[in-house]
Amino acid sequence: MAAADPGTALPASHVQAAPRPTRDVHRVVVTGGAGFLGSHLCTRLVAEGVDVVCLDNLLTGSAANVGHLQGADGFRVIRREVTDFVHVPGPVDQFGIGGSGSGTGRSS
Numbered sequence: 001m002a003a004a005d006p007g008t009a010l011p012a013s014h015v016q017a018a019p020r021p022t023r024d025v026h027r028v029v030v031t032g033g034a035g036f037l038g039s040h041l042c043t044r045l046v047a048e049g050v051d052v053v054c055l056d057n058l059l060t061g062s063a064a065n066v067g068h069l070q071g072a073d074g075f076r077v078i079r080r081e082v083t084d085f086v087h088v089p090g091p092v093d094q095f096g097i098g099g100s101g102s103g104t105g106r107s108s
């Protein structure tokens, strides 16, 4: 789609709402959740009212990156190596891959 001329307002009939994420997501596991990208993903999900299980081996990340989320409803950090088997009790609707290595079985 061509970029709109910023000086030309589009009529309302031409404006489409951006696709919205499904609201049926209640619980997400975020690997690398204590890293740079993962912590922002955790923050966004918690702000949307989603329960978040943050899995991280804290190799390059830090619990401080998600310190502001400690105590938030439904937020939990678990220090784990995700290349090992990890049992997460309860239903999980989605997985979020935080950052480098945390979703691929490799650590940076």
Ligand SMILES: NC(=O)c1ccc[n+]([C@@H]2O[C@H](COP(=O)([O-])OP(=O)(O)OC[C@H]3O[C@@H](n4cnc5c(N)ncnc54)[C@H](O)[C@@H]3O)[C@@H](O)[C@H]2O)c1
Pocket: 031, 032, 033, 034, 035, 036, 037, 038, 055, 056, 057, 058, 059, 060, 061, 062, 080, 081, 082, 083, 098, 099, 100, 101, 102, 103, 105, 106, 107, 108
């Ligand atoms: N303020 C800034 O702009 C800023 C700050 C930090 C980083 N960065 C940039 O962000 C990028 C890195 O961010 P990122 O989020 O990809 O990396 P990251 O290292 O911050 O996050 C990866 C997370 O995955 C975890 N992890 C890795 N392997 C794992 C495994 N096997 N099991 C469990 N956990 C595992 C790490 O401990 C870490 O918490 C770089 O480009 C860096 O330059 C920018």
